[in-house]
Amino acid sequence: MAGVYTVKQVNSYIKNMFKQDFLLNSVSVKGEISNCKYHTSGHIYFTLKDADASLSVIMFANQAASLSFRLKDGMSVIVSGRIDVFDAAGKYQLYANKVQQEGIGELYQKYEQLKQYYDDCGYFASEYKRPIPAFTKRLGVVTSRTGAAVQDIINISRRRNPYIQIVLYPAYVQGEHARLSIVRGIRTLDEMGLDCIIVGRGGGSIEDLWAFNEPEVVEAVFNSSTPIISAVGHETDFTLTDFVADLRAPTPSAAAELAVCEIAAVENTISDYKRRLRQQMLYKLSGRRDYLERLKLKMEYLNPVNQIYDKRQRLMGIEEKLLMIIKNKVLAERNRLRLDASRLEGLSPLKKLELGYAYLENTDNNRIISVSQVSPDDEMKVYLKDGSIRTRVIEVGEAWQKH
Numbered sequence: 001m002a003g004v005y006t007v008k009q010v011n012s013y014i015k016n017m018f019k020q021d022f023l024l025n026s027v028s029v030k031g032e033i034s035n036c037k038y039h040t041s042g043h044i045y046f047t048l049k050d051a052d053a054s055l056s057v058i059m060f061a062n063q064a065a066s067l068s069f070r071l072k073d074g075m076s077v078i079v080s081g082r083i084d085v086f087d088a089a090g091k092y093q094l095y096a097n098k099v100q101q102e103g104i105g106e107l108y109q110k111y112e113q114l115k116q117y118y119d120d121c122g123y124f125a126s127e128y129k130r131p132i133p134a135f136t137k138r139l140g141v142v143t144s145r146t147g148a149a150v151q152d153i154i155n156i157s158r159r160r161n162p163y164i165q166i167v168l169y170p171a172y173v174q175g176e177h178a179r180l181s182i183v184r185g186i187r188t189l190d191e192m193g194l195d196c197i198i199v200g201r202g203g204g205s206i207e208d209l210w211a212f213n214e215p216e217v218v219e220a221v222f223n224s225s226t227p228i229i230s231a232v233g234h235e236t237d238f239t240l241t242d243f244v245a246d247l248r249a250p251t252p253s254a255a256a257e258l259a260v261c262e263i264a265a266v267e268n269t270i271s272d273y274k275r276r277l278r279q280q281m282l283y284k285l286s287g288r289r290d291y292l293e294r295l296k297l298k299m300e301y302l303n304p305v306n307q308i309y310d311k312r313q314r315l316m317g318i319e320e321k322l323l324m325i326i327k328n329k330v331l332a333e334r335n336r337l338r339l340d341a342s343r344l345e346g347l348s349p350l351k352k353l354e355l356g357y358a359y360l361e362n363t364d365n366n367r368i369i370s371v372s373q374v375s376p377d378d379e380m381k382v383y384l385k386d387g388s389i390r391t392r393v394i395e396v397g398e399a400w401q402k403h
Contacts, residue, residue: 014085033048034073043058063096075108081096132246136261137195138192140189143201160263174204179211201232229247231248
């Protein structure tokens with residue numbers, strides 16, 4: 001059919017028109033950065049906007065490497081480059097090769113002013129942060145009914161804990177009605193006595209997320225008696241709600257993981273506690289049983305009857321030992337007496353008399369042991385083994401020698 005073209009042909013034709021325009025091949029555009037994203041490849045994607053319009057911008061890694069500062073949302077800049085068409089998507093955008101910083105955008109400046117104000121008022125102080133319950137049973141969610149954020153929160157929460165009760169307050173999260181809708185949602189769920197509330201939405205530009213910087217929303221979060229987790233945008237997005245909330249999550253999915261405990265891990269922990277408790281109980285019982293056995297043995301040892309038997313046995317042993325000592329002592333003394341008797345018997349005068357010797361006494365009953373003690377005609381008494389003789393001295397002679 002004549003005059004019918006493919007999408008690619010149309011996009012290519014428009015792309016060639018852009019290339020032929022001298023102005024579009026080298027242009028400088030002034031505006032405020034919004035929705036700035038740094039890709040892992042090194043490319044930078046952001047939107048350049050003013051009060052009436054916006055323009056998509058991409059800066060490739062080789063040009064981005066020459067930047068002396070980091071691009072941020074709200075920054076007022078002059079971007080130089082070329083306008084070209086991304087023909088695969090039929091979208092025109094500014095391909096930047098140079099970015100000059102001009103100042104801070106009005107919206108970003110307002111954000112910094114509000115942030116400083118609430119920081120000075122103490123709204124961000126750690127003393128006002130309430131702990132998130134470790135075991136949330138009833139979870140409140142303030143977000144859009146149709147956004148991806150609510151599905152992420154519900155799916156992750158129920159995967160972690162199938163028994164959790166989720167109460168959703170469908171709120172506007174963007175536009176002129178968003179701030180009052182979010183405030184009503186926070187106050188409504190706060191009155192329901194829930195364990196925790198997640199307030200948030202998916203990512204977007206600073207304009208898209210501005211409802212979470214509104215004073216009414218900040219006040220509602222601060223005055224809530226229920227712990228609140230702020231989950232607005234992506235990890236690089238920050239709103240005032242993030243600072244005033246009890247906990248900030250980088251994404252709605254992360255908020256669900258922070259708010260809802262994993263029931264499987266809890267069950268495993270309980271099982272581990274039961275096992276450890278049983279082990280400790282068995283260990284204690286074993287220790288007590290051993291202690292009772294020792295007490296039983298000690299009681300048996302200290303039993304008066306056993307003590308009497310034990311003392312009696314000891315006395316019998318002492319008695320036997322004493323009798324043995326006495327017997328040995330008697331035998332030893334008896335032998336000694338025999339020896340002494342033998343010695344005394346050898347020294348006995350009577351024994352000498354039996355050997356033929358005699359014992360002499362004068363009339364004064366004094367023993368005569370020398371001839372010098374007597375004179376002729378002296379009387380003396382002679383004792384023999386079988387009697388005595390009274391005699392008179394006839395002669396005193398000299399000592400005799402045995403020949």
